[in-house]
Amino acid sequence: MSSTLSPCSSPATPFSSGLYLTIPRRKPMPSKLDDLQISGWLDAMKSSSPPRRPLGKDANFEGETEEEDSLAYRTWLKEYPSALSSFEKITDYAKGKKIALFLDYDGTLSPIVDNPDHAFMSNAMRSAVKNVAKFFPATIISGRSRDKVYEFVGLEELLYAGSHGMDMVGPLTNSHSFLSSHNCISSNDKQFKDLSIFQPAREFLPMIDEVFRSLVENTRDIKGSKVENNKFCLSVHYRLVDEKNWALIAQRVHDILRTYPRMHITYGRKVLEIRPVINWDKGKAIELLLESLGMNDGDDVLPIYVGDDLTDEDAFKVLREGKRGYGIVVSSVPKETDAHFSLKDPSEVMLFLRALVRWKKSQIAAAHRSA
Numbered sequence: 001m002s003s004t005l006s007p008c009s010s011p012a013t014p015f016s017s018g019l020y021l022t023i024p025r026r027k028p029m030p031s032k033l034d035d036l037q038i039s040g041w042l043d044a045m046k047s048s049s050p051p052r053r054p055l056g057k058d059a060n061f062e063g064e065t066e067e068e069d070s071l072a073y074r075t076w077l078k079e080y081p082s083a084l085s086s087f088e089k090i091t092d093y094a095k096g097k098k099i100a101l102f103l104d105y106d107g108t109l110s111p112i113v114d115n116p117d118h119a120f121m122s123n124a125m126r127s128a129v130k131n132v133a134k135f136f137p138a139t140i141i142s143g144r145s146r147d148k149v150y151e152f153v154g155l156e157e158l159l160y161a162g163s164h165g166m167d168m169v170g171p172l173t174n175s176h177s178f179l180s181s182h183n184c185i186s187s188n189d190k191q192f193k194d195l196s197i198f199q200p201a202r203e204f205l206p207m208i209d210e211v212f213r214s215l216v217e218n219t220r221d222i223k224g225s226k227v228e229n230n231k232f233c234l235s236v237h238y239r240l241v242d243e244k245n246w247a248l249i250a251q252r253v254h255d256i257l258r259t260y261p262r263m264h265i266t267y268g269r270k271v272l273e274i275r276p277v278i279n280w281d282k283g284k285a286i287e288l289l290l291e292s293l294g295m296n297d298g299d300d301v302l303p304i305y306v307g308d309d310l311t312d313e314d315a316f317k318v319l320r321e322g323k324r325g326y327g328i329v330v331s332s333v334p335k336e337t338d339a340h341f342s343l344k345d346p347s348e349v350m351l352f353l354r355a356l357v358r359w360k361k362s363q364i365a366a367a368h369r370s371a
C-alpha cells in the first residue's frame, strides 16, 4: 500500500536542487474536472476516511449492520491481532533486542477531533509517553509541523519529526549515507546545538507558502473547510464540510495544484495533504532515524511503529519488507494495512505503552537478581 494515492497528481520524483526556481507559476485557472476525475478524487476522499461507528455503540451509520461490522472486525483481528493480546509474543521476540519506538500523533496519541487545533493529548497519555521514552529511544513522527507537534506533546525526552518526516532535528550525525544527499546540515542555532537539522524540502518553502495563501483564499467560502500550514506540507481539512461540497473542495484544490506540478496530494483522515514531490515519506524517515541511532541493522534491534493513517503505511511497509520490526495500526474498523498488529484507539495505545514500561522494568529487575 502506498499513501500516495493521487489520481490527478504527478508521480513522485527525487528531489533536485534549485527546483523551485524552475517551477512555472501561473494564476490559477478554473478547469472543469470530468466525471471520472471527480469520482476518482471523491473515492479517495471517502476511502481514506471511512464512516466510523464506534465498536459496541449504536450510531447513525449507513451500510452494514452493527453485528456485521463487529464480525468483520473480529475476522480482521485474526490477521492483525491486538498488540495487547499479543503482548507476550511481541516481548518474547523483543528479548535481548533494543526497541526503538516511533509514534504517530493524531489518531494515535490524541483522539481525532473536529478542530485540528484542539487535538490535545491527555495528561495520562503524556505521562505514558514520558515513561516509555525513559526506557526506549522514542520519536514522534507526524504530518503536523514539528513546532506544532512539540507544542502538543511538550516532552523533551523524545525526538520529533514534523511534516511527515520532512523536518527532523536530532543527533543525525551517524547517518553518513543520507547526510550528503538529503540536505542535512549541522545546526548553528543555539537551541539545537550539536544537533543536525534535516529538511529535504527546504527549497520548496516559498512555494508552499504561496500555495497555502492561494488555498486559504480559494476555499474561504466553503463552509467548514480549513487549511493548515504544516511548514513543509499543507492540510486542507474537509471533516466539517458538508459531503455535497466535497467535489467542490476537490475541484478548488485541483485548480490550484494544476499550476504547481511539483506539489501533489495524499489522502489522510478527512484531509487532503499537499506536499512537495520529493522521494521522502515516513518510511524513509524511520530508516534515517534508525541509522542515526546506530540501530539500522543487526538482529538485536526491534523498531516498533504505531500509527493510524495512510501516511503511516509507508513506515509499516519499510518494517514489513525489511522483516525488521513491528507495525501497529490504530483502527477500530477493518482496513488494508501493512502493519503486523493493531490497537483499537489511543486509549489502547496508552495501555500498550504502559505495558512496555512494566515489561522493561521486570526485565531490569530480573537482570539485577541474576547478577
Ligand SMILES: O=P(O)(O)OC[C@H]1O[C@H](O[C@H]2O[C@H](CO)[C@@H](O)[C@H](O)[C@H]2O)[C@H](O)[C@@H](O)[C@@H]1O
Pocket: 104, 105, 106, 107, 111, 112, 113, 114, 115, 116, 117, 119, 141, 142, 143, 144, 228, 230, 235, 237, 239, 268, 269, 270, 271, 273, 309, 311
Ligand atoms: O501524521 P499525523 O500526526 O497523524 O497527522 C496527520 C494529520 O493530522 C491532523 O488531522 C487529523 O486530526 C485532526 C484532529 O483530530 C482531525 O480534525 C482531522 O480530520 C484529521 O485528518 C492534522 O490536523 C493534519 O495537519 C495532519 O496532516
